[in-house]
Every structure is written in C-alpha cells, then in structure tokens.
Amino acid sequence: MIVKFNNRDPVYVQVVRHFKEQIARGMLEPGQEVSSRRELASQLKINPNTVQRAYKEMEEQGLIYTEKNSPSKITRDEDVLHRVREELILEAVDTFVTSVRSINVPVDELLELVKEKYDHQSDEEGGSAHD
Amino acid sequence: MIVKFNNRDPVYVQVVRHFKEQIARGMLEPGQEVSSRRELASQLKINPNTVQRAYKEMEEQGLIYTEKNSPSKITRDEDVLHRVREELILEAVDTFVTSVRSINVPVDELLELVKEKYDHQSDEEGGSAHD
DNA sequence: ACTAGTGTATTATGCGCGTAATACACTTTG
DNA sequence: CAAAGTGTATTACGCGCATAATACACTAGT
Numbered sequence: 507m508i509v510k511f512n513n514r515d516p517v518y519v520q521v522v523r524h525f526k527e528q529i530a531r532g533m534l535e536p537g538q539e540v541s542s543r544r545e546l547a548s549q550l551k552i553n554p555n556t557v558q559r560a561y562k563e564m565e566e567q568g569l570i571y572t573e574k575n576s577p578s579k580i581t582r583d584e585d586v587l588h589r590v591r592e593e594l595i596l597e598a599v600d601t602f603v604t605s606v607r608s609i610n611v612p613v614d615e616l617l618e619l620v621k622e623k624y625d626h627q628s629d630e631e632g633g634s635a636h637d
Numbered sequence: 638m639i640v641k642f643n644n645r646d647p648v649y650v651q652v653v654r655h656f657k658e659q660i661a662r663g664m665l666e667p668g669q670e671v672s673s674r675r676e677l678a679s680q681l682k683i684n685p686n687t688v689q690r691a692y693k694e695m696e697e698q699g700l701i702y703t704e705k706n707s708p709s710k711i712t713r714d715e716d717v718l719h720r721v722r723e724e725l726i727l728e729a730v731d732t733f734v735t736s737v738r739s740i741n742v743p744v745d746e747l748l749e750l751v752k753e754k755y756d757h758q759s760d761e762e763g764g765s766a767h768d
Numbered sequence: 769a770c771t772a773g774t775g776t777a778t779t780a781t782g783c784g785c786g787t788a789a790t791a792c793a794c795t796t797t798g
Numbered sequence: 799c800a801a802a803g804t805g806t807a808t809t810a811c812g813c814g815c816a817t818a819a820t821a822c823a824c825t826a827g828t
Binding site: 514515527530531591594595596598599600601602603604605606607608609610611613616617619620621623624625627 | 645646658661662722725726727729730731732733734735736737738739740741742744747748750751752754755756758
C-alpha cells in the first residue's frame with residue numbers, strides 16, 4: 507500500500523481517506539483482512555498509534571470490524587460499502603460547486619473544463635495537492 | 638467585509654482566498670484601497686499580524702502593492718487580476734477531477750451531478766465545509 | 769507453557785505552525 | 799513636536815497532532 511501524504515491534513519485522516527478510496531474503487535472486498543496496525547505502521551513508516559487512530563475511526567464508521575483479537579476486516583455490509591463511494595463523490599461535487607459558485611462561473615464553461623480535464627489528465631499526480 | 642472561517646485552514650490563507658474571490662468576481666477595482674491591517678483585523682476580530690501575513694502573501698503574488706506607508710492598493714495590472722479568476726477556476730477543477738479520478742467515476746454521471754448541484758444549490762451554506 | 773502475533777488503552781513528550789504581543793520606522797496632521 | 803495613522807519586523811506563546819512508551823487481554827503456533 508502506498509499513501510502519498512501531504513502536510514496539511516492529519517496523517518490518520520489521510521489513512522482513512524485512502525481506505526475509503528480503495529473501497530470506492532472496489533479494491534477491497536467484503537470480509538477481506540486489512541493489515542494489522544503494527545504492520546501498516548511499519549509499511550507507511552508511521553507510528554502504530556496513528557494507524558490505530560485511523561482504524562478506530564473506520565470502525566466507528568462501520569467500514570471495518572474486529573472480532574476478538576483477530577485481524578480487522580472490511581465490513582460485509584455492502585450497503586455501507588456502496589455508500590462510501592456515493593459519499594466521496596457527493597462530497598467532491600459539493601466542495602467543487604461551492605468553490606466555483608463563489609466566483610460566478612457559467613455552468614456550461616464549467617462542464618467543459620471538467621470534461622476536458624477529466625479526459626486529458628490520465629495519471630498526472632500532484633496538480634493541486636494544495637500544498 | 639464578511640469572511641466565514643473554518644477550522645481547518647489557517648486564517649491568513651482564508652483571508653487571501655477571500656480577496657481572490659472578490660477579485661475574481663470583479664468586486665475590487667484596480668488601484669482601489671484595501672482596509673489597513675489593523676482595521677481589517679478589527680473587523681474580522683483576528684490579530685493584525687494575521688492580516689499582515691495575508692497581505693504579505695498577496696503582495697508577493699502581485700495582487701496588491703504598497704507605496705511607502707500609505708494604504709495598500711489592489712494592483713493595476715489587469716492581467717494579474719484576470720489571471721486570478723482563471724487560477725481559482727482551474728485549481729477548483731483540478732482538485733475536483735483529481736479527487737474523483739481516484740474513484741473511477743464515469744464522466745457523464747459526473748457532469749450531471751455537477752450541473753444538478755450547481756443549479757439546485759442557490760445559496761446553501763455549509764454543505765461540505767469539510768469540518 | 770512459552771513466544772509472538774493480534775487489538776486496545778492510557779499517558780507523556782516534542783514539535784511545527786498559526787497566532788499573539790510588542791517594538792520600530794515612517795508620514796501626516798493638528 | 800506630539801499623536802495617530804500607515805506598513806514592517808522580531809520574538810514569544812499555545813495548541814493540535816504525531817509520536818512515543820508502556821501496559822493489558824487474548825489467541826495461535828511451536
């Protein structure tokens with residue numbers, strides 16, 4: 507797993523975000539085991555407690571579940587999984603629209619820009635990682 | 638002047654952002670005086686140094702200029718002013734596309750969502766104030 | 769049983785950065 | 799000249815967050 511960190515947001519938030527994206531893309535299947543706290547911490551070179559915080563957050567949101575002391579797993583509630591995708595999308599749309607609304611941009615021009623950018627930007631990283 | 642602050646971003650960044658939006662909307666004319674550091678700080682109930690930091694940032698970006706010790710003014714370089722709008726828009730588009738690209742959303746569905754949200758959301762505040 | 773692996777919880781520490789508190793230089797005006 | 803207004807610079811403070819150090823309960827494998 508590779509997570510590209512920025513400096514603005516807390517690391518544990520970025521970890522949660524990463525998992526949500528993975529879920530949204532269907533890369534994580536229901537019931538699938540996730541890395542242990544210590545292992546993921548080792549991989550990402552961050553503190554185990556930071557991972558724990560991320561996992562705790564995910565558990566509270568029902569994204570993962572933990573039985574006894576076995577490795578945590580992705581929830582089997584497919585509704586939850588599907589909702590993650592919707593939430594990410596709607597959140598992005600909402601942020602975007604709110605952002606451009608304050609500048610009064612014609613919607614047509616906007617859609618054109620989005621479409622062009624969407625097609626043209628294949629794998630460019632960074633861009634406006636706002637940092 | 639009214640600025641709605643959120644807790645995530647530094648206040649001085651939000652102040653800069655606010656000025657950029659004003660410029661993008663054509664609310665600020667070339668050569669127009671801006672509030673003094675202390676006055677704006679008083680209005681927004683923030684520290685003068687925070688405003689100073691915002692103004693310093695804006696000056697470095699060529700948005701305002703300061704002669705001697707007279708009040709800072711909006712730049713008379715109209716190219717710069719126009720570019721602000723473009724930058725804000727492109728930045729928003731870029732952030733948005735980058736965000737949804739990592740989830741693999743069909744572009745058609747995306748455009749529809751944006752359009753609908755754009756028309757439907759007249760003056761709703763908050764939404765995804767990401768907080 | 770012992771070891772090493774899970775998850776979980778608590779408390780303390782350190783640091784970066786945004787903010788705050790001052791001080792300074794200058795100009796204008798009364 | 800004094801007072802009040804500019805912009806600017808320097809230093810100090812405080813807080814959020816990541817890190818760190820343990821400790822505990824439990825399980826699986828040897």
